[in-house]
Amino acid sequence: MEKNTIYKDIALKKYNSWKVGGIAEKLYICGDKDLLSEGINHKRITPPFTFIGLGSNLLIRDGGVKGTVIILHGGLSEINLENNLFYAEAGVSCSKLAKYIARNHYKHSAFLAGIPGTIGGALAMNAGCYGSETWDFVEKVLVINEKGEQFKRTKNDYITQYRKVINKKKLDEYFLATWMQFPKGIKEEAEKDIKLLLKERKESQPLNWPTAGSTFRNPPNNFAAKLIEECGLKGYTIGGAQISKKHANFIINLGDASASDIEKLIDYTIKKVLEITKICLETEIKIIGEY
Ligand SMILES: Cc1cc2nc3c(=O)[nH]c(=O)nc-3n(C[C@H](O)[C@H](O)[C@H](O)COP(=O)(O)OP(=O)(O)OC[C@H]3O[C@@H](n4cnc5c(N)ncnc54)[C@H](O)[C@@H]3O)c2cc1C
DSSP states (O other): OOTTOEEEEEEOGGGSTTOOOOEEEEEEEOOOHHHHHHHHHTTSSOSSEEEESSOTTEEEOTTOEEEEEEEOTTTSOOEEEETTEEEEETTSBHHHHHHHHHHTTBOSOHHHHTOOSBHHHHHHHTOEETTEEGGGGEEEEEEEETTSOEEEEEGGGEEEETTEEEETTOOOEEEEEEEEOOOBOOHHHHHHHHHHHHHHHHHHSOTTSOEEEEOBOOOTTSOHHHHHHHTTOTTOEETTEEEOSSOTTEEEEOSSOOHHHHHHHHHHHHHHHHHHHSOOOOBSSEEESOO
């Protein structure tokens, strides 16, 4: 598909890691930030907007998405290092940025290597693992609003929490790029850290199946996976959706799951865990679209 072009009625299955969901009323693959601004400004690209990176934290319902879905991966892909700051556009994959940082003799990027999303998604979710989170390293971001205007914001403009980022002024804006700072390190050691993390993930996560990673947020002082496992739900299946036998916080698509199968399994898990443990799980994944 051509970049910077609006398409109608496009199946969204290939734009999310669960491989489910209906169609986008309109879909725009963004290849240039200024053309995106111009398109919104001239009302060629019309709201409501749904920004998608790699769709690795998304459940798109079977009824599809109204308005314009804006895809950033494959389009906004610039990456560079200037004055000790790593600049990455929102469509760059986290693993590509992690490797770029290590290659340039900086450390602590390994946590990003295991996140199968884009930098835009990581900024929106404050994605993290192994004790590090995206916003720990952010200096500035470039954002766009619903009118197509672009602004630079600093870390101070946001409240960042576990898998949550709130604009202090409650502005509806989307991330186009970021400038991040990492400590200096040794290339070989940084690359070794990445390899080690990827190996650990392969051993503990069902990476051969379509999944969106951790379905539920960890409750305070607890682990969603542990609670789900203790409730005997590992392997529980609804339609084509199954609670992974390898990692209880992962729901996998066995091949022919619908978004509705996955959502029913999510609701069932919340109900059962609440019944048995009195703890109410909250989803980490974002659910969008029409039933
Ligand atoms: C196997 C597996 C392992 C995972 N492990 C981890 C992990 O260790 N830690 C972790 O935190 N997550 C993990 N995830 C979840 C996911 O990869 C992260 O949340 C990631 O940051 C999502 O990025 P994305 O580009 O796929 O975002 P998407 O799924 O496309 O979008 C997620 C949300 O962010 C919004 N969004 C996307 N791009 C933008 C943008 N540019 N501006 C504003 N909003 C935007 C979307 O609208 C949506 O609400 C894992 C997922 C999988 C499948």
